[in-house]
Amino acid sequence: MKIAVASGKGGTGKTTVSVSLALSIGGRAQFLDLDVEEPDAHIFLKPQIEKEYMASLPVPRVILDKCDFCGVCQDVCAYNAIFAFANTKQLVVFDELCKGCGACTILCPQKALYEVQRPIGIIREGWRGDIHFFEGRLNIGEITTTSLIKIVKEKAENSETTVIDSPPGTSCPMVEAVRDADYVLLVTEPTPFGLYDLKIAHGVVKKLGKPHGIVINKYGIGDEEVEKYAMETETKVLLKIPFDKNIAEAYARGIPLYELDERWKKAFRDLFEQIGKEL
Ligand code: SF4
Ligand code: SF4
Numbered sequence: 001m002k003i004a005v006a007s008g009k010g011g012t013g014k015t016t017v018s019v020s021l022a023l024s025i026g027g028r029a030q031f032l033d034l035d036v037e038e039p040d041a042h043i044f045l046k047p048q049i050e051k052e053y054m055a056s057l058p059v060p061r062v063i064l065d066k067c068d069f070c071g072v073c074q075d076v077c078a079y080n081a082i083f084a085f086a087n088t089k090q091l092v093v094f095d096e097l098c099k100g101c102g103a104c105t106i107l108c109p110q111k112a113l114y115e116v117q118r119p120i121g122i123i124r125e126g127w128r129g130d131i132h133f134f135e136g137r138l139n140i141g142e143i144t145t146t147s148l149i150k151i152v153k154e155k156a157e158n159s160e161t162t163v164i165d166s167p168p169g170t171s172c173p174m175v176e177a178v179r180d181a182d183y184v185l186l187v188t189e190p191t192p193f194g195l196y197d198l199k200i201a202h203g204v205v206k207k208l209g210k211p212h213g214i215v216i217n218k219y220g221i222g223d224e225e226v227e228k229y230a231m232e233t234e235t236k237v238l239l240k241i242p243f244d245k246n247i248a249e250a251y252a253r254g255i256p257l258y259e260l261d262e263r264w265k266k267a268f269r270d271l272f273e274q275i276g277k278e279l
Helices: 014-024 041-045 072-076 103-107 145-155 172-178 192-207 225-232 245-252 262-278
Strands: 002-006 029-033 048-062 082-085 090-093 113-128 131-138 162-165 183-188 212-219 237-242
Touching: 002 014, 002 172, 014 029, 014 041, 014 162, 014 183, 014 212, 014 237, 014 262, 029 041, 041 131, 048 090, 048 103, 048 145, 072 082, 072 103, 103 113, 113 145, 131 145, 145 172, 172 192, 183 192, 183 262, 192 212, 192 225, 212 225, 212 262, 225 237, 237 262
Parallel strands: 002 162, 002 183, 029 131, 029 162, 183 212, 212 237
Antiparallel strands: 048 113, 082 090, 113 131
16 A cells, blocks of 8 residues: 655645654555655654665767767657757757656667766665665756656565655656555645645646545644635545644654654554545
């Protein structure tokens, strides 16, 4: 079973929920921090890191003597990452735009292209008790967020119960993170901004056909519009986490909500059970 924890915007408590949910499983599990631009689940899970790998993409390079500047590579590239200039006999590759799909190299009629590996980030792997931890960290200035998320997912086991900390937002990285999840938990705040972003994220999850539910964090700070929206759309609110000084303090000290007290242990075990029942 794969559970992705997502939110339309950052700072809603997505990591708080995903970490505590993983801890509540109480047995062999897997945690993927796919918020690769700003991975922070390690602060709360404190895994023992055992391996670190470089993540890279294969980008094309040309053997100019073989190239006849036919432009096939340019035509097949969906990302405008390679250009052939017949007049000046130049072939230009924009590495930052290249997604490493390999199409240009495969389809070059002259076999004039070969590939080199371009580092885009690192993957850290370790353990926190029975939880197998994976984290992607995108290099500063990189825009290949979705590619790194794919690479981290390829490293992970498919058979384990998995909790995914998804990137915030509703663009390609979020879609890639939740794409093969069995269930998506949408974390939001009871504020107009929270509701606005929830509606967009909810639309994406519905389009993807994923079973889903809502967690309201900082419950009590805003209004009741999120709950009204959940009722109108017949979406279950599975957990409400109050706006509470003790919770904020624990967060600031890197203590998972699950470990704050017995009440929260039970709340997250119940949440995990409810998701199991929904599926
Ligand atoms: S497809 Fe091959 S031969 Fe044609 S322009 Fe590109 S690299 Fe050169
Ligand atoms: S590998 Fe794919 S993305 Fe990169 S330049 Fe070639 S066709 Fe474009």
